Amino acid sequence: MLTADLIQTRVYKGEVRPRYVDPADPERLALAGQLIDLFKAHVGAPRHALEEELQALLGTGTAFLFHRALAKLLRDRCRFETRSPVPPEELRRAVFSRAAACYQAPEDDSGRRFRLARDAILAAAAEDLELTPQQVEQGLYADLKDEQVLEEFRPCTPRWLLDRYNVALAQGVLYRAVALTVEVGGQSAARYRALFRKIKFFQLMHRVERLDDGYRIHLDGPLSVLKASGRYGLQMASFLPTLLHFDGWRLEAELRWTRARRKRVFRLKAEEGLHPHNRLTGVWQPEELRWLPERFAELGSAWNVSTDAELVDLGGEGVLVPDFVFAHPNGVKVLMEVFGFWNRGAVRSRLQLLRRHGPKNLILALSKRLAAAEDDLDELPGEIYVFRTTPLPRQVLKRLEAFL
Template sequence: MLTGKLVRVRHARNKLVPLYLDARNKDWLGIAEQLLLAYRDSAGRTRGEVEAELADLVGEGPNQLVVQGLAKLLEDRCEFEVAADVPPDQVREVVFRTAALRHADRGGDPFDRAAVLAAAAGELKITPEQVDLALFADLRDEQRVLKFEDCTQDQLLHRYNVALAQAILLRCTGMEVRVWNETPARFRQLFRAVKFHRLIGTIRPAEGNSYKIFLDGPLSLFQSTQKYGLQLAMFLPALLHCKTFELHAEVRWGAEKKEKVFALTGADGLRSHTPDFGVYTPREVEFFEENFRTSVADWLISADPTPVPVEGTTWVPDFTLTHTPTGKQVYAEIIGFWRKVSIEEHYQRLKRALPGRFVLVVSEQNRTDEADEFATGAGVYRYKRTPIAAEVAKVAAAAAGV
């Protein structure tokens, strides 16, 4: 992900226009290859050593921000490690204490660094060389590259363009997406991506074999802004798997947070960097399903419910729960981020459209405003850390009257 200072846009009245790169441009492809060569040879080197090698390539010219941005994206593809036989904070504690004692014993005279390292090594039962290496090994520049996930030049340039759009969405207050003429499987995949990233929003069918998705932006929320913003930005690559779409986002830009508009369509040519797996399932949802199957009697659970039309919107539950003695079915949804007004409206819609046929499983940790309580009734299960399958089954039984 690009940091704010690396984002390049131009302003056209109230519009933000990202300065995308042409992934076919030979000059950009050449720069991308030079950066890739540096990172392909980075295993075992420190972060500081890699950055020093790239300093001349980054330079001070008009393309400086682009090269820094490309390098940042490659750095994100690295896995770093702290190369130390003993935790660096523990080593520092022993070394600094030893140095202070020796300094006091010598009446403030300079002390012998090698002697301090040797004394600390004896206490830590390692060599003085290991002490020296570990002393500051956890600092950013001293972290060593464990491995690098390689890519091609054009993949890097396409990733840069997507990262520009993602960085803008981190500052949005709300986003509307319309997607046309996809297969039912693709629409379902997109709806699952909304669920996977725990976004606050609604999905509505529209004319011409299309759907509209309305999503809250991070700057419309009271808290969890950074975490929610990252989730919203990470939703974008899933949208880019669709052929025909329009995205319209309201953005607060700059230090003065001026209101701007950001637009993106399928014609802009952004290419998703994520695999098209087709199914998005959060780990907590998978865990809940496994736990339900093994610990709850008289109920069957299915993780493949059909999206349900509800008062002009489309509801995407996570599960269908079937009570085997009676055959009654209850839809269950594990709620992601929420705020009081949105969850109350959601509950009331379901209550009118599907009375006795739904359970909302609500995390206390994912609320995004100060309101702790919301006005609901039967069919809601609230949890703090992990939803308990047996408790959800009790709520489902009470809602269905079985």
């Protein structure tokens, strides 16, 4: 991800347009290759050594924004660690204790009390810790950011880095979105299922309309969420690379641009050629839900739980992508949808849709912080489960038994 100061855009007739680069440009490819080689060469070196080398390349003016943006993306591919045989705080404690003892030593023959011999103190501390003086000196402040060592750098090609830069520009723009509308069509059922699962994985507040050849998805933007805008903005931006795996889509976002929060619009479509930097695989659920199937199985009930659910059409007004499907040996099947990172308005709208078109075999799990008034929960199909932080397997089982 790029920070706001590294996002280069222009505004034309109210539309924000990122300044994408040509990923085949020889000069930009050469710069990207030079930066990648620099990071590779500093694996095993302290962070300050890498930053000193980068400073000569990156400059400080606006003419070097592109350079600094590439470096930021490469830093995101780094893993820095504190390298010390003993935790640095223990080293400091040993050295400072020895220094204090030296200060408290009795006067010598010349009447001097304070004798601070650095090498002797390091040697004494090293002996206490069964280390060498060199190890003590090197590890003394190894936990400072500049002293941390580049343990791992995930290399990439120059072309990949330039493609990643273009996507990062679009992600940075979406961070300022109030609302986002995506239209996607011409996909298989499996592809639609993958798309909606990813939307739920990133916990994006959404509403779905059925179109003749696909869906229109309305996503609430990070600036529509008050307390959680920072986290939600990252979730929204992280979703964009998933969308890039599909074709036949277009996106329009309503923005609040600059500190003046002026109304602007951002448009993007599949034909513009942005390339995803990840694969359309992996987990489909947030971490707080991922453990539920395993814990549920430990209860030893007759129910089997699965995350492989089909899309359920909600009267052409939306779609239900259950988080879990519970199956009983007698043939009863129950769907479960979890509302986690939603605002109250979105929850109320969703409840109204489920009241009209929701399946009867549904458990609706709703976070307590989002729970609407009791009247909002009346006449809903299936079972309602209001949880505090995360759904509990035993409480889920209790509601499943109501379907037998």
